[in-house]
Amino acid sequence: MSIQTLLQVNDLVVDYPGKGFRAAPFRALDGVSIEIGAGETLGLVGESGSGKTTLGRAILGLAPVTKGRIQFEGEDIGSASGKKRRSLSKDIQVVFQDPYTSLNPSMEVGDILAEPLIVQGRSRIEARARIVELLEQVALPKDALHRLPRDFSGGQRQRIAIARALALSPKLIVCDEPVSALDLSTQARVLDLFLDIQQATGVAYLFVSHDLDVVRHISHRVAVMYRGEIVEQGDALPVTTTPRHPYTRRLLLASPVPDPDRQASRRAERKALATAEATTATL
Amino acid sequence: MGILSIGVLAVIVLLALLAPVLAPFDENFANIGKTLSSADGVNILGTDGAGRDVWSRLLYGAQLTLSSALLCAVVAIAIGLPSGLIAGYYGGTFDTMSNWTASVLMSLPGLIVLLVVRAAFGPSVWIAMIAFGILISPSYFRLTRSAVQAVRDELYVDAARVSGVSDRSIIGRHVFSVVRAPIIIQTAAVCGVAIAVQSGLEFLGLGDPSKATWGVMLSEGFRNIYLTPSLLLWPSLAIGLTIGALVLLGNAVRDALEDQEKTRRVKLATTGDPATTGAIGATSVGTSASPVKVPKARRTPKSIPPVEAGTEHHLVKVSHLGIGYPQADGSIKKVVDDVSFHVDRGEILGVVGESGSGKSQTAFSVLGLLPDTARIVAGSIQFDGSYTVPPASDHVDQRQLAALRGKRIGYIPQEPMSNLDPAFTIGYQLVTPMRRVLGLSKRAAKDRALKLLADVGIPNPARTFAAYPHQVSGGMAQRVLIAGAISCDPDLIIADEPTTALDVTIQAEVLDLIRELQQRLEVGVLLVTHNFGVVADLCDRVVVMQDGRVVEEGPVRQILRSPQHPYTQMLLSAMLEGKEPLSRLSAPIVPTAHANDQEVTR
Numbered sequence: 001m002s003i004q005t006l007l008q009v010n011d012l013v014v015d016y017p018g019k020g021f022r023a024a025p026f027r028a029l030d031g032v033s034i035e036i037g038a039g040e041t042l043g044l045v046g047e048s049g050s051g052k053t054t055l056g057r058a059i060l061g062l063a064p065v066t067k068g069r070i071q072f073e074g075e076d077i078g079s080a081s082g083k084k085r086r087s088l089s090k091d092i093q094v095v096f097q098d099p100y101t102s103l104n105p106s107m108e109v110g111d112i113l114a115e116p117l118i119v120q121g122r123s124r125i126e127a128r129a130r131i132v133e134l135l136e137q138v139a140l141p142k143d144a145l146h147r148l149p150r151d152f153s154g155g156q157r158q159r160i161a162i163a164r165a166l167a168l169s170p171k172l173i174v175c176d177e178p179v180s181a182l183d184l185s186t187q188a189r190v191l192d193l194f195l196d197i198q199q200a201t202g203v204a205y206l207f208v209s210h211d212l213d214v215v216r217h218i219s220h221r222v223a224v225m226y227r228g229e230i231v232e233q234g235d236a237l238p239v240t241t242t243p244r245h246p247y248t249r250r251l252l253l254a255s256p257v258p259d260p261d262r263q264a265s266r267r268a269e270r271k272a273l274a275t276a277e278a279t280t281a282t283l
Numbered sequence: 284m285g286i287l288s289i290g291v292l293a294v295i296v297l298l299a300l301l302a303p304v305l306a307p308f309d310e311n312f313a314n315i316g317k318t319l320s321s322a323d324g325v326n327i328l329g330t331d332g333a334g335r336d337v338w339s340r341l342l343y344g345a346q347l348t349l350s351s352a353l354l355c356a357v358v359a360i361a362i363g364l365p366s367g368l369i370a371g372y373y374g375g376t377f378d379t380m381s382n383w384t385a386s387v388l389m390s391l392p393g394l395i396v397l398l399v400v401r402a403a404f405g406p407s408v409w410i411a412m413i414a415f416g417i418l419i420s421p422s423y424f425r426l427t428r429s430a431v432q433a434v435r436d437e438l439y440v441d442a443a444r445v446s447g448v449s450d451r452s453i454i455g456r457h458v459f460s461v462v463r464a465p466i467i468i469q470t471a472a473v474c475g476v477a478i479a480v481q482s483g484l485e486f487l488g489l490g491d492p493s494k495a496t497w498g499v500m501l502s503e504g505f506r507n508i509y510l511t512p513s514l515l516l517w518p519s520l521a522i523g524l525t526i527g528a529l530v531l532l533g534n535a536v537r538d539a540l541e542d543q544e545k546t547r548r549v550k551l552a553t554t555g556d557p558a559t560t561g562a563i564g565a566t567s568v569g570t571s572a573s574p575v576k577v578p579k580a581r582r583t584p585k586s587i588p589p590v591e592a593g594t595e596h597h598l599v600k601v602s603h604l605g606i607g608y609p610q611a612d613g614s615i616k617k618v619v620d621d622v623s624f625h626v627d628r629g630e631i632l633g634v635v636g637e638s639g640s641g642k643s644q645t646a647f648s649v650l651g652l653l654p655d656t657a658r659i660v661a662g663s664i665q666f667d668g669s670y671t672v673p674p675a676s677d678h679v680d681q682r683q684l685a686a687l688r689g690k691r692i693g694y695i696p697q698e699p700m701s702n703l704d705p706a707f708t709i710g711y712q713l714v715t716p717m718r719r720v721l722g723l724s725k726r727a728a729k730d731r732a733l734k735l736l737a738d739v740g741i742p743n744p745a746r747t748f749a750a751y752p753h754q755v756s757g758g759m760a761q762r763v764l765i766a767g768a769i770s771c772d773p774d775l776i777i778a779d780e781p782t783t784a785l786d787v788t789i790q791a792e793v794l795d796l797i798r799e800l801q802q803r804l805e806v807g808v809l810l811v812t813h814n815f816g817v818v819a820d821l822c823d824r825v826v827v828m829q830d831g832r833v834v835e836e837g838p839v840r841q842i843l844r845s846p847q848h849p850y851t852q853m854l855l856s857a858m859l860e861g862k863e864p865l866s867r868l869s870a871p872i873v874p875t876a877h878a879n880d881q882e883v884t885r
Contacts, residue, residue, distance in 0.1 A: 047786040060445050072412030102438035106460050116446035128414050188857035188868040213859035246370035254791035256816030260839050263819040
């Protein structure tokens with residue numbers, strides 16, 4: 001591989017404790033392996049409950065690692081805690097799905113953006129200069145500094161969240177469904193922003209989404225998750241246009257296209273696939 | 284009220300602080316020759332049974348009473364707040380242990396413990412108040428713990444963690460701000476209770492007689508109640524005034540905070556959905572009176588005018604509709620403006636737009652389920668040849684619509700789960716409206732419900748019929764709601780983003796179901812959506828809305844293939860299907876002085 005490997009996840013298993021006395025634990029991830037190179041985007045697509053969000057959280061240290069290894073630049077970070085995790089925050093950052101709860105409603109935008117910088121020991125003045133730079137990078141007005149998150153629309157809030165993630169110039173950003181709460185036109189602008197930032201800074205993304213179109217558009221490579229396992233993984237175009245695994249095929253044929261006649265033929269294809277699967281199942 | 288109580292408290296505190304200056308005598312200076320005297324120039328409130336000056340004792344008493352009550356609150360906060368923060372944030376063993384301890388403390392009989400403490404440590408009011416502070420600390424613990432648990436899993440706390448913020452800073456910066464206000468309110472109440480408990484103990488004669496407090500004075504006054512009743516009056520007045528002011532202050536703070544919350548929520552709610560929970564399809568008839576009240580102003584005239592000739596054949600016709608919300612300043616904020624369209628029998632009309640475009644408000648006005656505060660400011664709505672909103676009426680004719688909703692108009696909501704009542708079985712929620720609306724017997728309604736569940740593709744109708752909503756998946760719940768919507772053979776189905784909350788594979792199945800049912804039952808469908816893929820899949824005609832107005836209307840192929848309006852073109856160009864991967868979708872944005880994004884805040 002020509003590009004240098006940034007993140008490597010091997011046979012990752014994540015169990016959540018079961019609810020109730022002596023309940024069996026719930027296995028959210030089962031033997032997941034992925035790899036992300038520097039400056040690369042890995043799209044992670046799956047439906048609700050497939051474990052795609054859990055994988056992102058495990059990399060961020062927000063989900064318990066039961067088995068397996070997570071390596072960042074060759075170092076095991078699966079069980080990193082405290083100090084180690086704090087120094088990792090320079091390299092790995094996050095943008096969450098919901099721009100309404102990912103920003104503290106009682107903090108001014110300037111303070112939200114300063115927080116990661118101050119934690120890493122930058123002075124107020126340095127932080128201030130960096131924040132002005134960041135606001136420009138995500139195309140937000142300068143007067144945003146002293147306003148509260150509720151003064152902004154969903155798309156603008158997501159820009160603030162992106163600016164916060166960029167503050168420490170990380171090498172990898174975990175994007176957990178960052179555009180699925182946004183309107184179509186806002187989604188397009190925020191996706192553009194992600195692409196621009198990658199070009200300018202060479203950051204790598206783990207881009208989690210339920211939308212195959214979004215993942216196809218933004219990713220170099222794509223991994224498909226189904227029930228806690230990765231069922232298909234490879235270069236973006238083949239996986240999202242001519243998938244091999246039946247689940248990915250179902251996913252592709254289920255997402256409607258914006259033309260009545262092409263949609264009608266896609267629908268027919270989907271039904272044919274379903275019938276074919278039903279016959280193989282009965283055989 | 285809040286300002287008044289702050290004023291009263293400030294005066295009392297000031298008097299207590301200035302006691303050494305203001306009091307003419309020492310608290311224990313006794314003029315034996317002048318006991319139980321009434322007010323005069325020297326002793327402005329008279330003297331007590333030992334010849335001590337009442338006014339001076341009242342002032343010094345305020346000092347001791349207030350500061351010991353404050354001590355009680357400080358002790359309670361010092362124990363309850365940190366333990367609550369830690370227990371709430373980390374959970375685990377500490378949480379279990381501290382919760383258990385709090386329960387034990389709360390189950391102790393407070394007064395008896397205080398009596399024991401007095402017997403063991405003497406009559407000091409300080410010790411009594413420390414003990415009481417410990418006893419009452421669980422109230423802070425519980426308060427803090429539940430507040431912290433509520434924010435612990437907020438995404439912004441996760442984001443701070445990823446930013447490398449230490450747990451201590453997270454608690455200090457992000458979590459503590461949530462509990463600050465409730466702690467202040469609680470403290471006002473606790474101080475009041477502390478004063479009451481302390482005075483009560485001292486009234487029983489368990490206080491320290493060498494110190495002047497209001498409780499001790501009360502006890503003293505009670506002993507001389509027949510000789511000088513006014514001795515009882517002054518400390519009672521001081522206690523009553525202080526406790527009353529504290530309680531009112533707490534209430535005022537809470538009200539102020541809640542009001543803030545409310546005004547914010549009202550602002551957000553203007554584009555939100557009206558309350559339509561608990562109504563599957565026909566259920567809305569049973570509850571039709573509750574969600575929407577007929578406004579008292581301008582009742583609809585008894586005779587509804589006939590609709591315009593030549594338009595009777597449209598199933599639904601909306602003409603020049605305007606919907607607005609009255610604002611605090613008396614103006615009306617329009618969310619829908621001059622909207623016209625029609626739906627015919629057997630066709631599916633898609634209403635497309637982004638959030639804030641007014642598409643849901645329009646659909647709800649046809650259903651007659653707008654929030655109470657909404658006003659029809661212009662236009663009319665007719666259903667099957669008669670008006671449900673006559674021209675020049677400012678509200679929906681509920682009597683007319685109640686007869687239609689659930690019988691001839693069915694409704695499929697966006698959030699399947701929140702539209703089913705978790706307390707009742709699915710079968711019950713399907714059968715009840717059918718019995719009410721169609722007048723079916725219990726037996727017949729059940730048979731029909733089972734048949735409907737089979738019709739909407741539920742594999743085991745009997746099991747789903749007996750299940751509670753939490754036992755089925757989101758896709759199944761949406762099928763159940765569709766069954767409810769078609770239960771009374773409607774002519775029109777209004778579907779508000781019916782697949783937005785579902786996974787894409789489930790969405791495809793639900794779209795198949797809606798198409799199949801629409802063809803079989805030959806109903807008209809008004810489909811509200813933001814997804815052009817869903818439009819292409821289902822709709823015959825499309826209305827595109829932006830900021831409350833219709834910008835374009837036409838057959839589905841025309842709108843999707845050759846859109847005329849720039850907004851429609853922009854929306855379609857934002858679609859990702861068929862675009863070059865990893866390429867820009869729009870021209871680069873130049874930062875401007877103000878909002879770039881045109882979308883309206885949710």
